[in-house]
Amino acid sequence: NAGVMQNPRHLVRRRGQEARLRCSPMKGHSHVYWYRQLPEEGLKFMVYLQKENIIDESGMPKERFSAEFPKEGPSILRIQQVVRGDSAAYFCASSPVTGSNQPQHFGDGTRLSIL
Amino acid sequence: SQQGEEDPQALSIQEGENATMNCSYKTSINNLQWYRQNSGRGLVHLILIRSNEREKHSGRLRVTLDTSKKSSSLLITASRAADTASYFCATRALGGSEKLVFGKGTKLTVNP
Numbered sequence: 083n084a085g086v087m088q089n090p091r092h093l094v095r096r097r098g099q100e101a102r103l104r105c106s107p108m109k110g111h112s113h114v115y116w117y118r119q120l121p122e123e124g125l126k127f128m129v130y131l132q133k134e135n136i137i138d139e140s141g142m143p144k145e146r147f148s149a150e151f152p153k154e155g156p157s158i159l160r161i162q163q164v165v166r167g168d169s170a171a172y173f174c175a176s177s178p179v180t181g182s183n184q185p186q187h188f189g190d191g192t193r194l195s196i197l
Numbered sequence: 198s199q200q201g202e203e204d205p206q207a208l209s210i211q212e213g214e215n216a217t218m219n220c221s222y223k224t225s226i227n228n229l230q231w232y233r234q235n236s237g238r239g240l241v242h243l244i245l246i247r248s249n250e251r252e253k254h255s256g257r258l259r260v261t262l263d264t265s266k267k268s269s270s271l272l273i274t275a276s277r278a279a280d281t282a283s284y285f286c287a288t289r290a291l292g293g294s295e296k297l298v299f300g301k302g303t304k305l306t307v308n309p
Contacts, residue, residue, distance in 0.1 A: 124299035
């Protein structure tokens with residue numbers, strides 16, 4: 083009964099490169115959320131997706147960041163032309179189909195380092 | 198902003214003692230959740246309390262919610278060294294999307 087799986091666990095990129103972070107939700111979960119955490123800080127919401135739809139992207143930077151959750155395969159958070167300020171831990175969470183009083187289940191995150 | 202705040206920022210206690218962490222938030226909520234994060238790991242869900250509930254228990258955990266004061270507390274009784282972690286409260290806004298708004302967390306150290 084696998085939990086939320088994120089890969090890679092660690093990702094190093096040089097400034098200007100692209101970063102692709104993957105998230106496979108728990109089995110039976112169709113809601114995916116992405117959060118970013120800076121050192122010694124809480125998590126900040128980025129985007130909420132259901133299969134093939136972006137529901138809430140109010141936390142996404144307007145440029146360089148995009149997210150998708152295709153019908154088949156994992157959710158992808160894509161950061162183009164990375165800058166030093168993108169260095170952070172990125173967490174994915176998932177929840178089941180219905181009910182607003184459902185907890186979100188988190189993966190172990192991807193630690194992104196920009197050289 | 199709905200951003201919550203936990204206090205204290207850091208707490209150091211001896212094994213066997215109780216640990217109390219507090220959380221305040223700013224807007225009307227649907228529910229409030231507490232999570233634990235061990236160093237270098239993801240968040241583990243501990244307990245969810247709905248806006249119409251005042252207290253909830255789970256094992257050694259006790260959570261209270263006071264919506265009139267927009268505050269919550271997490272009590273861990275008979276603490277163990279394995280409870281050492283950061284603890285975050287997160288709120289889901291009433292009528293809003295499913296996103297959670299997290300505080301900055303309380304770093305708990307339980308000394309053996």
